[in-house]
Amino acid sequence: MVFGIVTSMKPLPMLPPASLSRTAIDRNHRMRAAGIEAVWQTGRAHAVVGHRGSMLVSRGGLHLLTQDQVPAEAFHFYLGADVDGNHFIGAALLDEGRSELDRSLSDEQARDAESWLTDPIGGIDATEPVWTPLRELGEELSDRDVALATSLIALGNWHMAHTHSPRNGRPTELVQSGWVRREPDVGSEHFPRTDPAVIMAVVHTEPSGEEHLLLGSNAMWPEDRFSLLAGFVEPGETLESAVIREVQEEAGITVRSPRYVGSQPWPFPASLMLGFTAESDTMSTTADEDEITALRWFTRPQLRAAMEAGQVTVPTTVSIAGQILYGWLDRDDTVGTGEAPGTDGPTPASR
Incomplete structure (x- = not known):
């Protein structure tokens, strides 16, 4: 069997309307x-x-x-x-x-x-x-x-x-x-204010197709709580630029190929969360120590095992963070399929 060299993550489908x-x-x-x-x-x-x-x-x-x-x-x-x-x-x-x-x-x-x-x-x-x-x-x-x-x-x-x-x-x-x-x-x-914020699943893909998801722990959270990286969009900034900047600031890496996957109002107090995926060519991260105190990469088996053992807690699907995270977790890695980079695999089961 010929194994394809995979250089990109398998794109996640658009999120269906869920929760809020x-x-x-x-x-x-x-x-x-x-x-x-x-x-x-x-x-x-x-x-x-x-x-x-x-x-x-x-x-x-x-x-x-x-x-x-x-x-x-x-x-x-x-x-x-x-x-x-x-x-x-x-x-x-x-x-x-x-x-x-x-x-x-x-x-x-x-x-x-x-x-x-x-x-x-x-x-x-x-x-x-x-x-x-x-x-x-x-x-x-x-x-x-x-x-x-x-x-x-x-x-x-x-x-x-x-x-x-x-x-x-x-x-x-x-x-x-x-x-x-x-x-x-x-x-x-004067009209009601809604602040746009980006939230992103940062993924590193091995040549074999195995994917690693980057999660961070906020300084205000318990040590075992991890989620996707996120941040507010600044004036004069595109959403894609905000994704790249926020990951650079919080994790010290440069990401590419930001892809929009869906949005969710988050009225606590006045945000619109805009979900993205982004790809990283490296796993060498550095937490900013101000907002993010810890960064961890997980393969799907590693994240499932850590969650089942109670070592890591993640957002529920009431939030877009949980919806994106579980959307990624429920997919299979492209391993040994010979698919070309960026080829869509089978549609995952919805969560």
Whole structure:
């Protein structure tokens, strides 16, 4: 058998919409202009509520409230409509609003004692509403609910931090159903901010086709926690240039062939994660010691063994880091196939 010399990694397929990337909502910009009150007047509106990164859930999804149940101490947004024509308003609760709603829910539960006897299940499937962090809900919510929750948390975080004009320091007001803040005196408008960040699977390929994946441990993490390298895109920089720069800064190596594989909103507080793969011709790395304290190369068998032994923990597939990592891990190396460099192999099983 003739063995081919493989100089490139097997390209990963584009990521399917997963976790926080999923959506089944029409954002309906025309209804935004009509205003929140007009949305309620349709008679087909419901509210969902969030507070500091957590969502109120029950019965397998976001807990829906009526207009009179939504606390006033909140930022209110029109989030969009579903395929059935139902409209959804998001309320990013202030601390006072969260306390008010919790008291109201507690009073309702006290009046309905039967629920305590028939509801032994907690979490998203609880009969009575409970608060759960969005990070824990990303893979459990429906496409509709995850889109609502992600937008609500992102908008809430932005409004909390941008109550005043960056031009003159004056208070701004919500317009366009919460999607814009306007300075009343001069009319300048300010839009929600999303910071682009690249995250990349850096791979070194042996002539035999065996691949090694580079993972790093952040200075703020436990020593056994490893993930893909990542960093924010700087002004005036392309995404591909950001991939090359960030790997050089954090690992001391130059990579080539950045390839885009997918994206994911990450509203903690306001990022859009842009996933890439990139190839390295060397395995001689140097951690920057500021952000990254340790770097390790893994073959697929090595990474599986380290994870099974509890020696290494990696991100779950709620994040794009985990989605890319498992997408690579679930593929087979090109060994002894005689494939030409860069040839796509069989499509891997989805995860």
